[in-house]
Amino acid sequence: MKRWDGNWESLAEAAERKASARLAETDTIAERNQWKVLEAFRKRKVSDFHFAASTGYGYNDRGREVxxxxxxxxxxAEAALVRPHLVSGTHTIGTALFGVLRPGDEILFVTGRPYDTLHKVIGKPGDGTGSLADWGIRSKEVPLTAAGAVDWDAVAAAVTGRTRVFAIQRSRGxxxxxxxxVGEIAEMAERLKRLKPDAIVFADNCYGEFTEEREPTEVGVDLIAGSLIKNPGGGLATSGGYIAGxxxxxxxxxxxxxxxxxxxxVGAMxxxxxxxxxxxxxxxxxxxxxxxxxIFAASVFEELGFxxxxxxRDPRTDLIQAVRFDSAAHLIAFVQAIQKAAAVDAHVVPEPWDMPGYESPVIMAAGTFVQGGSLELSADAPIREPYIAFMQGGLTFAHVKFAVRQALLDLKQQDLL
Structure with a gap:
């Protein structure tokens, strides 16, 4: 870590200039994905009458169908299910897994331990919560190699006649x-189907949508799930999730x-x-x-030795930017600064707490228009070693730059930078 002289303009200009090629590449990906979405709207003849609200059972809701x-x-994908009734990414993933798994089946997580909030969905035998394990569905995980790659020998050894679903977590959690x-996921899907052709390849697509020009269901994955208050909701969806495949x-x-x-x-929208x-x-x-x-945040923090x-320089396949700090104090100050830079609840000071579904105290900055909407700028971190903050989202590039500046100013003021 380097001492910062406090000259923000110089630091920001240097960071942006250094990363200019990556920033331009991101604009190209966004443009191509915009065309893809537009083509889908045009193909399905989306019209304003599709926006009408339905009530009760919601029979014949043409807007929902389109x-x-x-x-x-x-x-x-061949089909999709998009509903506001899916309350979170975890609920959506659980709905997909419970839909395709049956008692006696086995799910094999090939990308290591899944995200914290999924642990209770997996559960333990006889836990009485209605978890996968409570329904007699066995779960196994194969740790990644030291280099962060799939351990294919271990995956092959873990496959049994009961293996029904191979699960991939796209994002780092x-x-x-x-x-x-997506290219790596394509290779995974191909190899997994060679190992057990009748198994389902499932991917947790949270945080990944539209960061590349292709999605997992375009490269051999059978089923994906994600949250509408993350990428695909565009900051406007107030709830919901999607399942496609x-x-x-x-x-x-x-x-x-x-x-x-x-x-x-059915399902009134x-x-x-x-x-x-x-x-x-x-x-x-x-x-x-x-x-x-x-990308900008990574360029700035690397310039300062973090x-x-x-x-x-690295390819991007999700929204999440991780930054490793030296202490819990650094971590907490960073997350609190992200909250301070928000348009909503900037006056609130987040503190670590035992959040339901997480295994360590967590501090979360979420000054968002949609509660928990992580396409909007947010940051969170478990208070445990190594001290890593996970920042994601930002509806505008300018907002993220403002927040990074706030973080550096706060760290310097507290003599942590």
Whole structure:
């Protein structure tokens, strides 16, 4: 870590100039994804009458049906299920997994230990919570290699006749490891299907949508899930999630969301349809803004001697920027500064707390218009060694730059920089 002289303009200009090629590449990806979304809207003839609210059972809600079709097209999938009733990414992933798994089946996580909030979904035998384990579904995880790659020998050894689902977590979660690019996921899908052709390849796509020109369902993954208050909601969707992939698998997930025999045929959208459509339209551009902010942040912090993951030169496949600090004090000061830079609740000072679903005290900065909306600028960190902050989102590049500046000023004021 280097001492900072406090000259923000000079530091920011140097960081942006250094990363200019990566920033331009991000603009190109955003543009291509914008075209892809537009083509889907045009193909499905989206019209303003599709935005009408439905009530009760929501029978024959044409807007809801077209929304599913648009999402399927955008993600290169046979079918999609897009609903405001999915309350989080964890709920959406759980719905997909419970939909396709049965008692006696086994799920194998090939990218190591999944994100903290999924641990309770996996559960333990007899825990009485209705977890996968409580339903007799066994879960195994294969740790990544020291280099952060899939350990293919260990994966092959872990496969059994009961293996029904191979699970891939695209994003790093709370780990100091690379997130997996769509190209890497394509290779995983191919190898996994050679290991067990009748198994389902599932990917947790949270934080990854529109960061590259392709999605996992375009390269061999059978089923994906994600949250609308992350990338694809475009900062406008106020709740919800999506599941996309092979038609029969999406249908099974729909039966889990509602009930067998009902599936996706009902579900009043309660006035959310326009925001979900419009959010999807905006998502490629806004994701690009957030990615540019992450690249800029990495460039700034590397200039000051901090270790970042990914580095500013590295390919991007999700929104998350990890920065390693020297102490809990650095970590807490950084997250509190991100909150201070927010448009909403900037006056609030976050503190570490035992958040439900997490295994260590967590500090979260989330001054967002949509509660928990992590396409908006936010940051969080478990208070444990190594002291790593995970920053994500930013609806505008300018906002991320403002927040990085605030973080440096606060660290310097507290004599931590």
């Amino acid at each position: 929304l599913d079709e648009v999402y399927a097209d955008v993600f290169g 709370y780990d100091w490891r690379p997130s997996f690019t 092979r038609k029969e698998l999406v249908e099974l997930a729909a039966y889990r969301l509602t009930a067998p025999g009902i599936g996706g045929e 309660l006035g959310t349809t326009r925001l979900i459509f419009q959010g999807l339209f905006l998502a490629p551009h806004l994701v690009g803004q957030a990615v540019k902010g992450s 270790e970042t993951h990914p580095g500013w």
